Amino acid sequence: MSKRIKIGLIGCGMISGSHINGYLAHPQHAEIVAVCDTVAANAKRRAAEVLSTAAARAKSAIADAEKAGTAEAREPLKADAARLAAYSDNGVKIFNDYNEMLKACDLDAVSLATPPFVHEPATVAAANAGKHVFCEKPMARTATEARNMRDACNKAGVKLAYQSGGTCLDATSYAIRDYVTSGKLGDVYYGRLTSYRVRGRPNVDMFGFGRWFLNSVYSGGGTIYDTGVYLINRSIYLLGSPQPATISGIAYRGMLPEYTGEEINDVEEHASVFVRFTNGMSFTYENGWSSNMSGQPQGIFIFGSKGAFSNNKLFVEEGTWDTDEQGNRRRYRENLVETPLELPDASFPDKFRDFLNACNSDAQPVSNGDVGLKVTEIMSGSLLSAKLGREISVEELYELEALRTEPTPGWPIP
Numbered sequence: 306m307s308k309r310i311k312i313g314l315i316g317c318g319m320i321s322g323s324h325i326n327g328y329l330a331h332p333q334h335a336e337i338v339a340v341c342d343t344v345a346a347n348a349k350r351r352a353a354e355v356l357s358t359a360a361a362r363a364k365s366a367i368a369d370a371e372k373a374g375t376a377e378a379r380e381p382l383k384a385d386a387a388r389l390a391a392y393s394d395n396g397v398k399i400f401n402d403y404n405e406m407l408k409a410c411d412l413d414a415v416s417l418a419t420p421p422f423v424h425e426p427a428t429v430a431a432a433n434a435g436k437h438v439f440c441e442k443p444m445a446r447t448a449t450e451a452r453n454m455r456d457a458c459n460k461a462g463v464k465l466a467y468q469s470g471g472t473c474l475d476a477t478s479y480a481i482r483d484y485v486t487s488g489k490l491g492d493v494y495y496g497r498l499t500s501y502r503v504r505g506r507p508n509v510d511m512f513g514f515g516r517w518f519l520n521s522v523y524s525g526g527g528t529i530y531d532t533g534v535y536l537i538n539r540s541i542y543l544l545g546s547p548q549p550a551t552i553s554g555i556a557y558r559g560m561l562p563e564y565t566g567e568e569i570n571d572v573e574e575h576a577s578v579f580v581r582f583t584n585g586m587s588f589t590y591e592n593g594w595s596s597n598m599s600g601q602p603q604g605i606f607i608f609g610s611k612g613a614f615s616n617n618k619l620f621v622e623e624g625t626w627d628t629d630e631q632g633n634r635r636r637y638r639e640n641l642v643e644t645p646l647e648l649p650d651a652s653f654p655d656k657f658r659d660f661l662n663a664c665n666s667d668a669q670p671v672s673n674g675d676v677g678l679k680v681t682e683i684m685s686g687s688l689l690s691a692k693l694g695r696e697i698s699v700e701e702l703y704e705l706e707a708l709r710t711e712p713t714p715g716w717p718i719p
């Protein structure tokens with residue numbers, strides 16, 4: 306019988322609503338017992354939302370149970386309804402300091418929905434208190450912070466998951482990874498990721514985002530940390546989690562219309578980065594919040610000696626040789642054939658259930674501390690390499706990060 310994981314939510318801003326819905330979708334496996342935000346009104350609002358959402362879900366579980374044709378289908382729905390209805394009696398505790406919450410509450414895990422500058426200190430505090438951690442993306446601002454988070458969780462024997470796991474938990478991603486790692490695609494020698502928005506800069510072209518998004522001290526970086534992080538995470542998963550060895554990046558800010566706000570805006574609007582992995586693969590990542598580029602193919606492209614993936618489509622080369630009268634090979638006639646993927650006959654949990662499963666077993670979440678560290682090495686390395694104007698190794702990345710001048714942990718582009 307798996308344990309019902311008691312969750313404390315840290316950070317009650319925009320994205321925290323998806324955490325509340327995520328855990329309330331699994332009443333058998335999780336219970337939100339506390340919320341915390343340095344802004345008291347935000348914590349209060351989300352605590353009320355936990356109670357109202359639980360009540361609404363309890364009502365619909367009862368309605369579903371009444372419609373269920375068999376006792377087997379009905380009983381779990383009734384049990385879920387009872388668990389959700391219990392929120393109104395138990396309530397949700399409210400805190401403004403996560404250290405207080407960790408001390409005062411009997412939690413199993415925390416769910417972090419704060420800006421990136423809080424991810425490392427809150428994760429280390431939670432791990433030291435023996436709590437599992439689910440962390441929003443990006444995992445951290447720097448590789449050093451990500452490594453501290455991973456190491457603290459490993460040392461404490463708790464699980465660390467982060468939000469980009471949602472990019473990997475489906476049959477197609479599983480199948481692509483299998484093609485790549487089993488050799489069915491031949492030698493996988495190169496990949497490319499392209500992801501552009503035309504005008505999608507938070508707080509420049511689109512409003513209503515936290516003020517921290519454009520300030521690297523709080524966010525770590527711009528487009529590559531905000532949107533690039535998802536696809537970089539998926540690419541690492543699809544490639545079988547290779548370790549970055551060297552990183553060469555460029556970054557740009559200066560798209561029109563220009564930013565006219567009063568807040569600090571020192572983050573990149575475009576980043577391109579070339580990564581060599583220790584296993585010989587290499588990958589180019591191109592990511593833009595704001596580009597004059599539309600209608601071009603976007604996504605993840607993987608090049609293998611026997612075939613390729615263009616996003617989720619598999620192409621296999623099935624050409625033939627022309628031969629002369631003596632049977633000598635004269636010319637190869639290529640024939641790239643789109644080939645259906647062999648999908649696994651399995652169901653995949655959502656990212657919250659994946660985390661809860663890991664809390665209750667020896668399994669690691671699909672996007673865990675090791676994967677998040679590689680993703681952060683690529684993101685932080687790209688901006689540092691851009692700043693230095695040359696390729697850097699991952700070892701050097703940590704040395705350079707150690708030189709940073711506090712309290713400016715980010716790497717604003719010149």
Ligand SMILES: NC(=O)c1ccc[n+]([C@@H]2O[C@H](COP(=O)([O-])OP(=O)(O)OC[C@H]3O[C@@H](n4cnc5c(N)ncnc54)[C@H](O)[C@@H]3O)[C@@H](O)[C@H]2O)c1
Nearest residue numbers: 316317318319320342343344347418419420421441442515
């Ligand atoms: N907004 C989005 O569309 C979106 C989508 C996916 C993921 N994310 C990620 O989720 C995280 C949060 O983003 P958001 O948009 O919800 O930001 P937000 O600014 O709306 O909310 C962040 C909340 O964290 C609180 N906070 C700050 N420091 C804290 C601390 N020390 N302890 C407790 N609470 C603290 C703030 O008061 C605020 O309520 C970021 O890492 C972001 O990249 C955001």
